[in-house]
Amino acid sequence: MTAVEKMTNSALGWEVLAEEGEARAGVLRTRRGRIETPVFMPVGTLGTVKGVRFEALESELDARIILANTYHLWLRPGPETVRACGGLHRFTGWPRALLTDSGGFQVWSLGHLRKLREEGVEFRSHVDGRACFLSPEVSMEVQAALGSDIVMAFDECAPGEAAREQARVSMELTARWARRSRARFDELQREGADAGRLAPTTEGDGREAAGSFARHASEGEDDDNAAASSLLGDAHLLSGEQALFGIVQGATHLDLRRESLERTVEVGFDGYAIGGLSVGEEKPLMYEVVEAVAPLMPRDRPRYLMGVGTPEDLLECVARGVDMFDCVLPTRNGRNGQAYTSRGRLNIRNARWAADPRPLDEECPCAVCRRHSRAYLRHLHATGEMLAAILLTHHNLAFFLDTMRRVRQAIRSGQFTRFRREFIGKLDSGAG
Amino acid sequence: MTAVEKMTNSALGWEVLAEEGEARAGVLRTRRGRIETPVFMPVGTLGTVKGVRFEALESELDARIILANTYHLWLRPGPETVRACGGLHRFTGWPRALLTDSGGFQVWSLGHLRKLREEGVEFRSHVDGRACFLSPEVSMEVQAALGSDIVMAFDECAPGEAAREQARVSMELTARWARRSRARFDELQREGADAGRLAPTTEGDGREAAGSFARHASEGEDDDNAAASSLLGDAHLLSGEQALFGIVQGATHLDLRRESLERTVEVGFDGYAIGGLSVGEEKPLMYEVVEAVAPLMPRDRPRYLMGVGTPEDLLECVARGVDMFDCVLPTRNGRNGQAYTSRGRLNIRNARWAADPRPLDEECPCAVCRRHSRAYLRHLHATGEMLAAILLTHHNLAFFLDTMRRVRQAIRSGQFTRFRREFIGKLDSGAG
Numbered sequence A, B: 001m002t003a004v005e006k007m008t009n010s011a012l013g014w015e016v017l018a019e020e021g022e023a024r025a026g027v028l029r030t031r032r033g034r035i036e037t038p039v040f041m042p043v044g045t046l047g048t049v050k051g052v053r054f055e056a057l058e059s060e061l062d063a064r065i066i067l068a069n070t071y072h073l074w075l076r077p078g079p080e081t082v083r084a085c086g087g088l089h090r091f092t093g094w095p096r097a098l099l100t101d102s103g104g105f106q107v108w109s110l111g112h113l114r115k116l117r118e119e120g121v122e123f124r125s126h127v128d129g130r131a132c133f134l135s136p137e138v139s140m141e142v143q144a145a146l147g148s149d150i151v152m153a154f155d156e157c158a159p160g161e162a163a164r165e166q167a168r169v170s171m172e173l174t175a176r177w178a179r180r181s182r183a184r185f186d187e188l189q190r191e192g193a194d195a196g197r198l199a200p201t202t203e204g205d206g207r208e209a210a211g212s213f214a215r216h217a218s219e220g221e222d223d224d225n226a227a228a229s230s231l232l233g234d235a236h237l238l239s240g241e242q243a244l245f246g247i248v249q250g251a252t253h254l255d256l257r258r259e260s261l262e263r264t265v266e267v268g269f270d271g272y273a274i275g276g277l278s279v280g281e282e283k284p285l286m287y288e289v290v291e292a293v294a295p296l297m298p299r300d301r302p303r304y305l306m307g308v309g310t311p312e313d314l315l316e317c318v319a320r321g322v323d324m325f326d327c328v329l330p331t332r333n334g335r336n337g338q339a340y341t342s343r344g345r346l347n348i349r350n351a352r353w354a355a356d357p358r359p360l361d362e363e364c365p366c367a368v369c370r371r372h373s374r375a376y377l378r379h380l381h382a383t384g385e386m387l388a389a390i391l392l393t394h395h396n397l398a399f400f401l402d403t404m405r406r407v408r409q410a411i412r413s414g415q416f417t418r419f420r421r422e423f424i425g426k427l428d429s430g431a432g
Helices: A054-060 A070-075 A079-084 A088-092 A104-110 A136-146 A164-194 A221-228 A254-267 A283-296 A311-318 A329-335 A367-371 A374-382 A386-412 A416-427 B054-060 B070-075 B079-084 B088-092 B104-110 B136-146 B164-194 B221-228 B254-267 B283-296 B311-318 B329-335 B367-371 B374-382 B386-412 B416-427
Strands: A006-008 A012-020 A023-030 A033-037 A039-042 A065-068 A097-100 A112-116 A121-124 A131-134 A150-152 A243-248 A271-274 A303-305 A324-327 A338-341 A344-347 B006-008 B012-020 B023-030 B033-037 B039-042 B065-068 B097-100 B112-116 B121-124 B131-134 B150-152 B243-248 B271-274 B303-305 B324-327 B338-341 B344-347
Touching (some): A033 A039, A054 A386, A065 A070, A070 A136, A088 A097, A088 B374, A097 A136, A104 A121, A136 A164, A164 A254, A254 A271, A283 A303, A311 A386, A329 A386, A367 B054, A374 A386, A386 A416, B012 B386, B023 B386, B054 B386, B070 B079, B070 B136, B088 B097, B097 B136, B131 B136, B136 B150, B136 B164, B164 B243, B243 B254, B254 B271, B254 B283, B271 B283, B283 B311, B311 B416, B329 B386, B367 B386, B374 B386, B386 B416
Parallel strands (some): A039 A065, A097 A150, A150 A243, A243 A271, B039 B065, B097 B150, B150 B243, B243 B271, B271 B303, B303 B324
Antiparallel strands (some): A006 A012, A012 A023, A112 A121, A338 A344, B012 B023, B338 B344
């Protein structure tokens, strides 16, 4: 609890309230509410945290911010539709903060037949094989139309095991794209401000705007630039005030990571993310990169580790200075019958739970653990009932969010080191 | 509001509070709460109303009673498991009233290679093809182990278009099975009472009891009787106080229906159901049967029309004297993208909703209609998101249960005739 860092701009406020070692407890302020950090952001890929009603996210889980995927929403329902419906908050009915990623990671992990150029990346949609083109400019335009509270710069993600030369090329491209992201983002914000932050119309005809987001690559090779510099129409008018985060790349090469960080900070962002981790590399290597990079990231800006991780990962990376996390693990594994508990993971398929009256986690205060037995949850999973996925997802998110609440309390009361040791020790004790 | 009929026994209380024509508003009292009628019972086949958390059923939808299927629960997880977990209420975490059907209808609609005998019915499980045997005795034993508040007699369901002779044979078998159901049910209740309604143990080893419910038909032909008269072990000790309903069959032959009713009443039950309707016959024929049978059913007992129906069906059959309904339509159609609204059915797949900001039903006060647009729901359905099924099911149940609430108010205030006319007129006006 020594240094108190403060940052405010029109879209985002940030304050560090307490520190313990590298761990920080802080608060992010957005126009859609206050978010205490360290924070775990549930993933709402297509504008829905799979299997969870927004009422539960708000009242029971108290999630203050969720993530949505630009790539997925760009393909379906498309930014024209989201715009016609008044932006992603109004479209989905989620009134709290939203962070959108840039689409770069999904192009890398889901796109087919990718062709990477300086201008951007051409690929085929995983949904229907259509030719698509994504660039820093298009990503900024789509995220402006979505109207998320935190926008991510468009980056290129090298494989976890990328050799130095490949990782350097990728990192340098990411640095150039960061500048272009910043420039286009700033234009869009200015245009939005000049237009007086017009209220979105929900009566507009979405079809008129079709194609203005350059979702489809042009037929001719020479048209790439035209596609990349496509105009947004007036979709950016929905954007309101957004914050922009830059992304540090460089695979597992620490010198490249440091260089990437310097070049990203040089551009200047409202927050900084570590990308390109948890993509297959060994866990100690991931911790090493975070340990080397996070403490060098600006103290007066929030630090976001993308796509990480397990409960243990969260604690280990909080200890190394990270403030924000997102991951599909609690939701995806919930759908697959995996529960996270204070004593480690539990596979609900296991026959030993067939008549077990105990909750998933005897120490968990969530609604699922208060009402339902392992026996019932196993039965639901075994019979293919939707409620299995719904309840396991709910419990997992409750466990992740509650863990982060306890992490915040621990840091603020100077007990984080002990909390971390005890929490991780208990994870190994087994959920049997 | 003339006659006031009253019935009480140790398991069930019944009172008619108001009448308008044949329509009745009443109240059922069970040891797990008070149920105002006419009532719609959501279907919870495998111990879960598909896609709906119990918190929503209780707090938001205020469902007072749900139905579970004996056949399905008998196959999975099996009555041994439910018994080991303390009965269906404790197993599922649902504290309110439960009605279980007898399994007869599912054997008829789902079982393969059925062999019907006087003793019971042999068939192959739709889950794994195993040989199974179900009889009045086994059905009573399983329902005792489940511990439902209302137990249904084991009946034989003739096809909707059954010719007179086939329907007569089936009806007569049902009448003999009604006697056997009653006898075994009474034994089980007495044994439960003698045993002091022992609290169920949740520590027991479910495996010991395996096989005691005769789920599997014996290999040899001669063993049928042995299987049918299988002992229950001590599973019935869980049953507590249960009520038993008889079922009137006879397909669409009114004289057979009347005879079936007489013979069923002769046996004597806590309530009476009309079975074997909504199985493919024309709608006017269904209304004709209900109109001919319901008013003849004992006035001092609740009347239950099984497996019916659409919102229009509910009103038409309330008008003909029915008090209780169950149907998969709101849940199954919700999963298939069909919404019930005050202006008729709405298919959420329709491209015309792509950017439509309106709720499913502008007059509906449910949480889904308060928060979400047709555009968002269409997007969820189009992208295969679970939340589509969750939200449409929630809305549909809200619409059905709210409609029944309005039906009860209308009867109690003598406005039902007008309400029915206006409600049905509006259904035809279109949800566009």
